[in-house]
Amino acid sequence: MFQLKNVVPWGRSFQDYIEMFNLTPEDLELSILDCAGGPASFNAIMKQREKTVISCDPIYQFTPQQIEKRIDETYPIIIDGLYKNIDQFVWEKTPTPEALGEDRLSAMKEFLADFATGKQEGRYREIGFPELPFSDQHFDLAVSSHLLFTYSEQFSWEFHLQSILELSRVAKEVRIFPLVENFTSIKSRHLDSILEALTTGGYETEIQKTVYEFQRGGNELLKVIG
Template sequence: MTSSELWNRATADRYDTEEAETSSPAVLEPTLAFLAELAGNDRALEFAQFLADNYGITDWTSAGPAGRCAGPEPRPVRPGPRSRECGMNTSPSVSAIGDIVITARPFTDYTAQFALTTDDLLAGPVLDCAGGASDFAATVRSLGGTAVSTDPAYRQSPSHLTHRVERDLNRVRQWTATQPDRFPLDESGQWTHAQRWNTAAGHFLEDFRRDRNENTGHYRAASLPSLPFPDDSFTLAVSGFLLFTYPGHFDLAFHLAAIRELTRVSADVRLHPLNDSAQTPFRALPRLLHHLAEDGTRTELFTVQGQSDSRDTATLRLTRR
C-alpha cells in the first residue's frame, strides 16, 4: 500500500474530526518512541519532538531506549518535555507578540534562517514576501543580484511607513524585554539584536525612499494570496515570520492559497519558521503538506540556526515537480 492510498483526500478531510483519536497518547506515544529509537540525533527525532510538543505528549520517552540524553549533542530542537528531562534551560515566559508587526530582520538573518548561499541569491530574480522593513532585497541587489520585496505596508508614503516601522520596532523591543530567557538583553536592558534591526531598518527606509523617487519597482504593494507577477517570475521566493506565525489571523485555507501562489511565481519557495511567535507549532501542518503533495509540490525540511529566537530551527522548502 502506498502513502497516497493511506493519505487520500477523504482522509485529509476527516483529519480534524478524528484528531481526538489520531493524536491520543495511546496512538502517539509508541510512535514517538519508535521514531526516537530509529533517529539517533537526526531529523526524525526533531519531528518526534515536534509532534510531542504539538499534541501535549509529555511522557513519550519512557518507552524509548534508556539514556536518550546521553551521547553526542543533538541538533538544535525547540525545548519541550525531553529538554526538561535532559536538564536543558527552558523558558517559563513565552508569549506571542499579538497583532501583525513589521520587522527589520537583517540580510544575515535571512541567509541563516532560509539556508541560502550566494549561488542561490545570484541564480536569478528573488522575491521577499512579505519584506517588511528588512534590508535583505537591497543587499541582494548590492551584491549584483535582482530582488523584489512585496508588502501591503508599501502602499504608505515613506514618511508614514517610517512612523509605522519605528512604532513596530518599539513594540518588538517591549515584547522581547519581557522574555529575557528567550531574547538575551545587553547591560542597558536592550535586546542584543535591537541595534542590528535598527541598522537594517535604516538601510531599508533609505532604499524605499529612493524607490519612490526613482520608481525602481523594487518594492511592490501586494499581499498574499494574490501577487502581481506572471508565473515563474522568480528563481527563489522567501517568506519569513508571516505564514504559521499568526494562526489567529490566517487559517489553513489561507496558508494553502498563499503557498500555492508562491509556488506559482517561483519554483523554489522557503518558509520560516513553522511555529507562531509563542513557539506553538502550526496544528494544520500535516493537512497542509498533504494538499501540497497532491498538487505535485515537493517538501524538504531544513534544520537551521534560529537568529532572533534560537528555537526557530525549522525551515520548509517547497519545489515543484
C-alpha cells in the same frame, strides 16, 4: 482594508536572510521574490551587490516617513513583548532585547534609505498574499519570513494554503521561515495539514534545519518545489 496601524514593522538584516533561508552564493544569483519583505534590508543590500530582488508587501503603499513613524511607535511594544516572553528566545548573538532592537533598527534604516528609489525601480511592490500578479514561474526562488506560520492565529489554513500555492506558481522553489508561531516555540497549528495538502497536490516538500534560531525551536524552514 490593509491599515498601517495594524502592522508591526520589524525587519531583519541581509545576514539574517542568508541564515533563515540557507541561501548559498549560487542562490543569490537567482531571480528572487521576497513576499512579506516588510522593512528588512535584504533587497537594499542585494541591490548594493548588483543583484535583483523584488519585494512585495502591502506596507509599501505607505511613504518612508509613515513607515518610519510606525517603526518608532511599535519599537517599545516589541522590546516589552520580548522581555515578557524572554525564555522563548535564544540570546546568544544578541544578549538583550535592546541589543536585538539595535540590530533590527540598523537593518530597517538600510531599508528606509533604499525604499523610495527601490519603489521607483519597481523593486518594492505594494502587493501581497494571497494573490501575486506575476506570471507562472517568473522567479527562480521565492522566500517569505515571519508572516505565514508565524501568524497562524490570525490567518486561516485556507489563506496559508492559497498563499503557498501562489508562491509555488510564481517561483520554481519556495522557502518559508520560521515554522513556529509568533512569540512562542510552538510549531504552527497549520503546518502538518498544509504539508499533507501539498503532498496530495503533487508538490515536493522538505523541512530543512537553519543556522538561524532566535525563537527557540524556530530553526527550520519549509521548502516547496512544484
